[in-house]
Amino acid sequence: MNSVLIEGGTKLKGKVKISGAKNAALPELAAGLLTSHKVTLLEVPRVKDVETMLELLMELGAEIYVGEKIEIRTEKIIGTPREELFKAMRASVLILGPMLSRFGRAEILWPGGCSIGKRPINFHLMAMKKMGAEIIEETNKVVAKARRLHGTRIRFPRITVTGTENVIMAASLARGETFIENPAMEPEVIDLSNMLKKMGAKIEWQKEGVYIEGVEELCGTVHSVIPDRIEAGTFLVVGAVASDSLEIVNCNPSHMEAVLEKLGETGVEFSIKSSSIMIKGSKKFQPLRIETKEYPGFPTDMQAQFMVLMNFADGESEVIENIFPERFNHARELNKMGAEIEIYRGKAIIKGVRKLKGNTVLATDLRASASLVIAGLVAEGETEIKDIFHLMRGYENFFGKLRSIGASIKEG
Numbered sequence: 001m002n003s004v005l006i007e008g009g010t011k012l013k014g015k016v017k018i019s020g021a022k023n024a025a026l027p028e029l030a031a032g033l034l035t036s037h038k039v040t041l042l043e044v045p046r047v048k049d050v051e052t053m054l055e056l057l058m059e060l061g062a063e064i065y066v067g068e069k070i071e072i073r074t075e076k077i078i079g080t081p082r083e084e085l086f087k088a089m090r091a092s093v094l095i096l097g098p099m100l101s102r103f104g105r106a107e108i109l110w111p112g113g114c115s116i117g118k119r120p121i122n123f124h125l126m127a128m129k130k131m132g133a134e135i136i137e138e139t140n141k142v143v144a145k146a147r148r149l150h151g152t153r154i155r156f157p158r159i160t161v162t163g164t165e166n167v168i169m170a171a172s173l174a175r176g177e178t179f180i181e182n183p184a185m186e187p188e189v190i191d192l193s194n195m196l197k198k199m200g201a202k203i204e205w206q207k208e209g210v211y212i213e214g215v216e217e218l219c220g221t222v223h224s225v226i227p228d229r230i231e232a233g234t235f236l237v238v239g240a241v242a243s244d245s246l247e248i249v250n251c252n253p254s255h256m257e258a259v260l261e262k263l264g265e266t267g268v269e270f271s272i273k274s275s276s277i278m279i280k281g282s283k284k285f286q287p288l289r290i291e292t293k294e295y296p297g298f299p300t301d302m303q304a305q306f307m308v309l310m311n312f313a314d315g316e317s318e319v320i321e322n323i324f325p326e327r328f329n330h331a332r333e334l335n336k337m338g339a340e341i342e343i344y345r346g347k348a349i350i351k352g353v354r355k356l357k358g359n360t361v362l363a364t365d366l367r368a369s370a371s372l373v374i375a376g377l378v379a380e381g382e383t384e385i386k387d388i389f390h391l392m393r394g395y396e397n398f399f400g401k402l403r404s405i406g407a408s409i410k411e412g
């Protein structure tokens with residue numbers, strides 16, 4: 001499927017179940033490299049990026065069983081994965097820490113940039129070097145070697161989610177103690193840490209940072225991936241702008257405080273239970289000023305979706321994108337549907353307009369695709385979204401879930 005056709009204007013109603021978090025599942029699958037024992041993951045979302053990670057692990061030599069649950073057993077490394085698997089997904093960098101600490105060698109291709117901006121891995125390499133790895137940078141790949149990594153104190157130049165995950169995984173088997181002064185604290189990082197602790201890792205989260213004491217070997221475990229807070233946030237915006245009412249179940253509202261706070265500022269009505277949120281659709285929204293920050297701040301992965309909601313606000317809204325300043329490709333496409341969004345370096349100004357009109361638009365990255373789908377659901381007439389494959393990378397059965405609450409979506 002390379003495009004979808006969405007008939008706008010239907011008032012959606014019903015219940016959607018949130019899937020496991022892609023950004024927790026990816027490092028947790030990579031953590032299967034850290035032991036020769038069986039690691040079992042439940043609630044893994046069946047999305048393209050997970051498929052890519054599984055292919056990477058299999059081509060490295062892991063035995064993988066994929067059914068209701070996913071089982072990984074890595075006795076030894078037998079090969080180097082195909083180049084396209086590294087290019088397809090920046091998160092392929094997550095094999096660096098586990099490979100280096102378990103097998104003493106890692107070979108990764110420079111991850112491709114993507115439409116949300118440059119995606120360097122210099123912080124990852126700096127940290128591995130500090131832990132004793134020899135890093136050889138070649139034209140199209142990086143080779144990292146270490147007889148045995150040793151613990152160290154690390155302060156990243158800026159907070160990095162996968163950089164933190166790589167160091168925690170590497171430090172779990174390193175000799176001695178590691179302390180990360182400014183770790184990412186996203187729920188997905190904490191979930192990975194909880195899984196590693198069940199495998200025998202010694203990890204302690206303190207106020208000032210995270211402390212890891214290396215052990216000789218890790219054992220297997222069974223772990224259930226946390227619900228996807230970004231998918232849940234995406235459906236909250238669907239509910240706000242395109243539904244009568246929508247119940248979002250199997251989510252964790254405690255992971256979504258910044259998003260719920262901003263949603264509250266728009267004046268939308270919603271109620272929260274321990275693992276579900278009920279939201280009522282609205283036509284009137286107060287304008288917002290959103291500034292993306294590392295967790296627990298407002299997530300960069302939610303600003304594209306919120307831009308659709310702000311398009312209907314009574315007044316001018318603003319998004320300041322501090323994580324990926326170029327992450328505004330969705331604005332150009334929304335403007336083709338009648339939005340009035342202007343972009344200045346790292347900042348978007350969104351005028352509140354009354355309506356959007358269906359048009360043919362182009363998906364450019366995962367969250368931009370979701371934003372265009374939401375716009376298509378509320379626009380007048382039909383919207384065709386091309387290159388919709390971007391969305392399949394990170395949303396499980398997205399169109400099936402939307403159809404189950406009344407959306408009219410056809411494959412193009």
Ligand code: EPZ
Pocket residue numbers: 023026090091118119120121122123124125158159160161162163184300301323324366367394
């Ligand atoms: C993770 O990417 C997520 N991906 C992203 O989600 C998310 O947008 C991002 O964190 C920020 O929350 C996964 O977890 C698989 P970073 P990551 O390292 O780890 C700079 C989605 O939509 N940086 O926290 O790659 C970087 O350029 C995806 O699901 C360096 O300069 O992001 C950025 O400006 C998109 N050098 C900032 O740090 C480095 O070595 C934060 O990036 C690493 C990062």
